Amino acid sequence: MLDSPYVRRVAVSLHVLGVPFTQRCVSVFRTYEQFKAINPVVKAPTLVCRDGTVLMDSTLILDYAEALARPRSLLPASAGERAVALRGVGLALAACEKSVQIVYERELRPAEKQHEPWLRRVTEQLHSAYRELESELTARPAPFALTAPAIAAAVAWRFTHEKLPGTIDAASHPRLQALSGWAEAQPAFLAAPYDETTLHV
Ligand SMILES: N[C@@H](CCC(=O)N[C@@H](CS)C(=O)NCC(=O)O)C(=O)O
Numbered sequence: 001m002l003d004s005p006y007v008r009r010v011a012v013s014l015h016v017l018g019v020p021f022t023q024r025c026v027s028v029f030r031t032y033e034q035f036k037a038i039n040p041v042v043k044a045p046t047l048v049c050r051d052g053t054v055l056m057d058s059t060l061i062l063d064y065a066e067a068l069a070r071p072r073s074l075l076p077a078s079a080g081e082r083a084v085a086l087r088g089v090g091l092a093l094a095a096c097e098k099s100v101q102i103v104y105e106r107e108l109r110p111a112e113k114q115h116e117p118w119l120r121r122v123t124e125q126l127h128s129a130y131r132e133l134e135s136e137l138t139a140r141p142a143p144f145a146l147t148a149p150a151i152a153a154a155v156a157w158r159f160t161h162e163k164l165p166g167t168i169d170a171a172s173h174p175r176l177q178a179l180s181g182w183a184e185a186q187p188a189f190l191a192a193p194y195d196e197t198t199l200h201v
Contacts, residue, residue: 001025002195005096005159006058007045009152011192013062016146017069021047059093062148074148084140088149091133095156098126103163123167126160130168130176137175144182154183158194 002008002025014021026035028044039046043056047064055061066073076082101122105114133153144150157180160168170177183189 001027001044002192003159003162004044005099005155008159008192008194009096009155010045010047010058010061010065012146012151012155012188013074013148014065015188015191016074016151017065017072019065019068059089074146074151076147084136085147085149088133088136089152091129091136092149092152092156095126095129095133095160096152098122098129099156099160099164102126102167127168130157130160130173134173134176137179141175144179146183146186146188150179150183151188154180154189158184162194 002011011021011023024038026038026044028035028042032042035042035044035046038048039054039056041056045056045058045061047055047061049055049064055064062074066075075085102119105119105122136149137153153176157173157176161170
């Protein structure tokens with residue numbers, strides 16, 4: 001489902017890497033049994049390789065995709081530049097994770113079982129992830145490109161703003177806002193549009 005930032009990250013990245021794939025919209029919630037038949041662990045994204053091997057976790061799927069796409073890559077080869085890029089990916093994935101945790105807490109738990117201290121903690125972590133990402137983009141101004149950190153950051157940004165409107169102030173994150181606007185207009189993002197109608201909760 002393309003409302004999952006992890007699924008969207010993989011779909012966009014596969015487009016950029018030129019790795020062909022077929023997408024099946026199976027929900028980890030609404031079509032749990034159908035998903036379970038493909039992957040008993042029921043984690044999205046799940047990638048079924050040509051030989052039937054079932055992969056899960058966006059980062060591990062993209063690791064495999066990079067092997068298929070070589071020499072094309074979304075990450076720099078040199079250790080120093082790679083560390084910077086991986087830090088960006090890590091911050092964006094933390095933003096995804098914290099956003100998803102808030103969504104699950106609000107949408108899956110009954111109101112009387114919601115734990116405010118936990119929500120406060122996760123929300124603070126979410127703010128920190130975006131603040132750090134904004135600092136990274138400001139510290140290293142460069143023309144936008146569909147690299148691994150840029151894809152992850154743009155996908156995270158869109159997800160947080162769609163699912164948790166008003167939580168993160170766009171005006172305080174001008175570089176992220178600009179990256180998102182640019183990325184969403186790129187063919188790889190347009191080919192894998194954020195889609196509320198495939199809501200996974
Ligand atoms: N670290 C994983 C996170 C994937 C994840 O949590 N996906 C959610 C959908 S957005 C999921 O599978 N939720 C169902 C569950 O965890 O039971 C990744 O990068 O793929």
